[in-house]
Amino acid sequence: MVRWSKRHDKPEEIGEAAEMKEAAEESAESEKIEGIVEEAQEEETSWFARLKSGLTKSRDDMVGKISNLLMLRGRIDDELWDDIEAILIQADLGVQSTMRVIDNLRDRATYERISEPEQVIDLLKDELVDILRSKTPQTLHDSAGRRIYLIVGVNGTGKTTTIAKLAKSFTKEGRSILLGAADTFRAAAIEQLDIWARRLGVDIVKHERGADPAAVVYDAIHAANARKVDILLIDTAGRLHTYVNLMEELKKIKRIAEREKSDAELETLLVIDATTGQNGIAQARLFHEVLNVDGIVLTKLDGTAKGGIVLAIQDDLAIPIRYVGVGEGMDDLQEFKPEEFVEALVG
Ligand SMILES: Nc1nc2c(ncn2[C@@H]2O[C@H](COP(=O)(O)OP(=O)(O)OP(=O)(O)O)[C@@H](O)[C@H]2O)c(=O)[nH]1
Numbered sequence: 001m002v003r004w005s006k007r008h009d010k011p012e013e014i015g016e017a018a019e020m021k022e023a024a025e026e027s028a029e030s031e032k033i034e035g036i037v038e039e040a041q042e043e044e045t046s047w048f049a050r051l052k053s054g055l056t057k058s059r060d061d062m063v064g065k066i067s068n069l070l071m072l073r074g075r076i077d078d079e080l081w082d083d084i085e086a087i088l089i090q091a092d093l094g095v096q097s098t099m100r101v102i103d104n105l106r107d108r109a110t111y112e113r114i115s116e117p118e119q120v121i122d123l124l125k126d127e128l129v130d131i132l133r134s135k136t137p138q139t140l141h142d143s144a145g146r147r148i149y150l151i152v153g154v155n156g157t158g159k160t161t162t163i164a165k166l167a168k169s170f171t172k173e174g175r176s177i178l179l180g181a182a183d184t185f186r187a188a189a190i191e192q193l194d195i196w197a198r199r200l201g202v203d204i205v206k207h208e209r210g211a212d213p214a215a216v217v218y219d220a221i222h223a224a225n226a227r228k229v230d231i232l233l234i235d236t237a238g239r240l241h242t243y244v245n246l247m248e249e250l251k252k253i254k255r256i257a258e259r260e261k262s263d264a265e266l267e268t269l270l271v272i273d274a275t276t277g278q279n280g281i282a283q284a285r286l287f288h289e290v291l292n293v294d295g296i297v298l299t300k301l302d303g304t305a306k307g308g309i310v311l312a313i314q315d316d317l318a319i320p321i322r323y324v325g326v327g328e329g330m331d332d333l334q335e336f337k338p339e340e341f342v343e344a345l346v347g
């Protein structure tokens with residue numbers, strides 16, 4: 001744990017043991033990154049298959065339960081809608097989106113004289129796509145223009161990994177990249193980003209651990225402006241002494257970025273771990289209040305993810321989902337596409 005000296009606002013000496021631990025962590029991190037890069041090169045499974053397999057649990061929790069219900073019930077009545085409503089809420093869809101889905105399903109079932117319960121699944125699919133599509137913005141930015149991505153989120157959600165994945169994907173598009181290491185708080189955070197920068201062959205702007213993150217952001221933006229770099233990706237801390245400290249720091253960083261960005265567009269992306277369900281929604285609400293985020297990166301949709309939170313975030317909170325991640329591999333992050341997501345979720 002890093003302690004801070006009051007006078008210099010810098011970490012105090014951490015001692016030999018801590019340094020050894022850090023060196024061990026760095027080497028473990030380095031090995032892990034090597035593994036991820038190698039796996040990405042061998043990766044053959046398609047993105048959609050991975051997304052679909054990642055959403056297996058969400059699919060079982062939502063569509064599986066609804067299908068069973070439809071089979072058992074055998075007819076469409078008020079009780080059926082109530083039961084579907086309960087399933088959607090349990091699947092973390094959010095109250096507002098669940099109400100909207102149920103109201104629209106009920107109306108359409110009446111207008112279209114749907115009598116076979118199995119048809120409800122197709123209606124549900126349409127409804128989910130409609131909601132997600134209506135809330136998915138057309139591109140936020142001029143795709144050819146210079147951009148600065150401020151990557152924020154609580155610790156462990158996948159910020160640094162997402163930066164590496166985005167850097168790789170933008171590099172493939174032929175765009176020039178710079179990384180900014182503004183998580184100066186956590187031990188080994190700068191080294192972790194540095195390892196990625198080396199692996200991906202991109203430049204990085206970094207200061208010493210404990211330095212003022214706003215100063216890193218200032219330098220990174222000025223370097224990006226001077227070199228006319230297309231994409232600057234800024235890593236930030238996920239944890240400080242307190243949540244209030246973190247929010248104050250991020251607000252300051254954003255203010256500096258807005259002020260210094262010159263002709264680049266600034267996009268604040270909040271990274272949320274999909275396995276945290278309702279907690280992730282609470283994080284989105286809080287970060288949005290303080291930082292006015294432009295979009296969400298939803299990571300860890302593989303495993304025990306709660307796919308329903310996509311609707312809760314995009315519909316209830318009206319924050320667009322920009323990217324989704326389904327694994328630790330370099331190709332496991334893609335732009336969010338409503339039709340594809342619903343196809344993978346509902347099948
Ligand atoms: N399964 C899975 N793991 C992921 C995904 N994205 C990131 N991870 C893993 O989550 C862990 C944390 O990722 P980081 O990128 O270090 O998270 P962070 O937000 O930068 O964390 P701090 O720097 O501590 O704030 C790592 O082990 C990643 O490999 C994903 O989409 N799926």
Ligand SMILES: [Mg+2]
Binds near residue numbers: 159161183189
């Ligand atoms: Mg990090």
